[in-house]
Amino acid sequence: MTRDLGEKAGYTFTFLSDPKVEAIRRYDLVHAGAGIDGQDIARPAEFLLDSSGTVHWVNLTENYWVRARPEQILEAAKTLQ
Amino acid sequence: MRRFNWPVWAGFVLSVVAFISYPFVFARWSVTRDFPWANLLLFGIAAILLVIGFRRAFAPGHTHPKRSKIAASVLATLSILVLGLFVFSTFIMARWLPASRGAPQVGQKAPDFTLADTKGKSVSLTELLSTPINGQPPKGALLIFYRGYW
Numbered sequence: 001m002t003r004d005l006g007e008k009a010g011y012t013f014t015f016l017s018d019p020k021v022e023a024i025r026r027y028d029l030v031h032a033g034a035g036i037d038g039q040d041i042a043r044p045a046e047f048l049l050d051s052s053g054t055v056h057w058v059n060l061t062e063n064y065w066v067r068a069r070p071e072q073i074l075e076a077a078k079t080l081q
Numbered sequence: 082m083r084r085f086n087w088p089v090w091a092g093f094v095l096s097v098v099a100f101i102s103y104p105f106v107f108a109r110w111s112v113t114r115d116f117p118w119a120n121l122l123l124f125g126i127a128a129i130l131l132v133i134g135f136r137r138a139f140a141p142g143h144t145h146p147k148r149s150k151i152a153a154s155v156l157a158t159l160s161i162l163v164l165g166l167f168v169f170s171t172f173i174m175a176r177w178l179p180a181s182r183g184a185p186q187v188g189q190k191a192p193d194f195t196l197a198d199t200k201g202k203s204v205s206l207t208e209l210l211s212t213p214i215n216g217q218p219p220k221g222a223l224l225i226f227y228r229g230y231w
Contacts (some may be wrong), residue, residue, distance in 0.1 A: 012203050016204060017194040023194035028183030029226050042226040043178045047191060050221045052141060053210050055185045063175045064228050065108065066115045 018042075048076050056080055084143070088144045089134025089153045092127045099123035117171050124164050129173035131157050191224070 018024050024042040031043040046068045048057040059068040063067035103120045107113040113120075135229040138153030185191050209222045 014204060014209070015199050017199070018194075018196050023192075023196055024226065026192040026194060027185065027226070028181050029179075031228070032121065034228075038142060041228060043181060044228045045181070045184060045226045047178060047185065047224040047226075048221060049191050049210070051210060051219060053191050053193075053206065053222075055187050055189050055191055056138055058185070060181055060184060062178070063172075064178060065117075065171060066178050067111070069111050077221070077223075 046073065048073060048080070050080055084137075084148060086134050086137050086153065089138060089156050090129030092132075092134055093156040093160050095123060095127035095130060096163045099127060100163050103167070103171065117167075120167065120171075124167070124221045127160060131160055 021040050024030055029042045030040050030044050032040050035041040044061050044064050044067060046059040047055055050056045061067060099120050103117055107119050135157055137151050139148040143149045193206045195203050198204050210219055
């Protein structure tokens with residue numbers, strides 16, 4: 001379903017799937033039982049990493065309707081070496 | 082004399098529209114999503130219509146005065162409930178998020194992971210940070226965790 005969505009919308013970035021909630025758990029982003037059918041899903045978060053994999057900027061939103069705007073991320077990316 | 086109390090009905094319908102248009106329309110743009118001012122504006126107009134309709138219902142000259150008053154009261158109450166539900170879901174429920182204290186902070190190393198992309202191919206964070214883009218090594222990576230389940 002994600003592939004169809006990505007192809008229709010013309011997305012060129014990499015979409016990854018975490019059905020076993022592995023990466024989500026490793027990043028401590030699990031939102032237990034918040035899925036439509038009661039599954040564990042991720043709480044929204046954005047991480048900008050530098051080339052060594054160190055976190056340069058992070059956005060852990062307090063309200064899931066409010067996400068980082070592209071301008072904010074681009075601004076943070078300017079200071080990436 | 083029989084008059085159809087259109088303001089009270091319009092007020093109620095607009096309240097429902099004000100509620101539903103948030104996830105389906107206004108949530109598409111961050112300027113109307115981050116703070117739902119457009120929807121609150123619609124609720125405000127709905128409130129004005131309901132007040133006009135309410136006064137009409139309680140004014141003399143109805144064929145069925147009791148029915149008019151009951152209908153107006155019910156519609157007004159339902160509209161208030163819809164507004165309450167809207168405020169609750171956008172301002173309160175949306176903040177019911179786990180603390181995520183263990184999430185990597187600025188300066189910390191982001192944990193590695195290996196997950197499948199949309200074509201079933203395994204992709205690791207190490208790869209994302211090392212595979213050249215247009216012949217250049219990547220300057221970094223942006224990880225976006227979505228709330229949702231597909």
